[in-house]
Amino acid sequence: MYRFLFSRRWMGYFVLAIVFAIACVLLGRWQMDRRAETQANINRIVTNYNSAPVAFAQAKPLFEHMDTAREWSQVKLHGTYLPQDQLIVRNRTLNGQPGYQVLVPFRVNSGDTVIVDRGFLPIGNKENGRPDSIPDAPRGDVTVVVRLRPSEPALDRGAPSGQIASIDLNQFASQVKYPLLTGAYGRMASESPAPAVAPMQLPMPATDEGTHLSYSLQWFAFGVLMILGFGYAARQQAKNDALDAEDAELARAAAAAGETPDDGGQGTAEPGAESAAGAGAVPPSSHTAAKYWRQNRKKAERKTAERRAAGRRSAEDEEDAILDAQGFK
Secondary structure, three states, X not given: OOHHHHOHHHHHHHHHHHHHHHHHHXXXXXXXXXXXXXXHHHHHHHHHOOOOOEXXXXXXXXXXXXXXXXXXXXXXXXXXXXXXXXXXXEEEEEOOEEEEEEEEXXXXXXXXXXXXXXXXXXXXXXXXXXXXXXXXXXXXXXXXXXXXXXXXXXXXXXXXXXXXXXXXXXXXXXXXXXXXXXXXXXXXXXXXXXXXXXXXXXXXOOOOOOOHHHHHHHHHHHHHHHHHHHHHHHHHHHHHHHHHXXXXXXXXXXXXXXOOHHHOOOOOOOHHHHHHHHHHOOOOOOHHHHHHHHHHHHXXXXXXXXXXXXXXXXXXXXXXXXXXXXXOO
């Protein structure tokens, strides 16, 4: 029944189904990998975001070379801001609102200098491409609690004076005249003493893993459905082939019996004409004719039997008919 699967056409269908299924599996695994990365980031946030702050002396190696596992950990800094070297970062958003973030160098009492992200400023209305105002950083000795963040990649685009395209610490270090720790920077959590006016504080990152799991399951389902669809199509083709073979056999049998579609299968040919019909008849080869024989064969056989039964008389019936004809009552 399934020999057609070895035809060129069906082999091509099979290869396409396998390729599509493999592609779906790969895409599903890619979504699972993205989900794993998202879950790892969520775990870091949940574990480190509200952890107890550690002293700068303990966290200094992280400002030199960032450890991904310690991202979002809190560090307490004591020192002074260097507002003369302040920069703002372009193209930032907060709750869908465009704006900037304020970066200020902070010199720790140990003499090391790190970058502190003090928060968000909305886009200005007075001058295009700049915030309306930048709140001053606290003067003098300050205690700042920050959360560790890695340096961002450099962007191949310029920025106006006093601005920077991304939080690329190496680029920031190239614009100041003193050593700067470039492994990580700190996102401000609190300042003491607190200024009267400060940038808007950046919220805790979202801990929703998104739709990666549902997308991966959908891709896997598509791959399975493709294989099942191929199997269903092959099964239907096998059924159609079996019906065609049955129709052809019925057509040959009907032609051999001398039946034609014209007489509706109501009877067989006369004995003298049967051989001629058998010799000259052409067996119906179309699917329509074969289907006709198959649907009407039993009906024709039943009507033929009824006609023959109606025409059959007993010997007594024939004797009575002769007597009637001779005038005997």
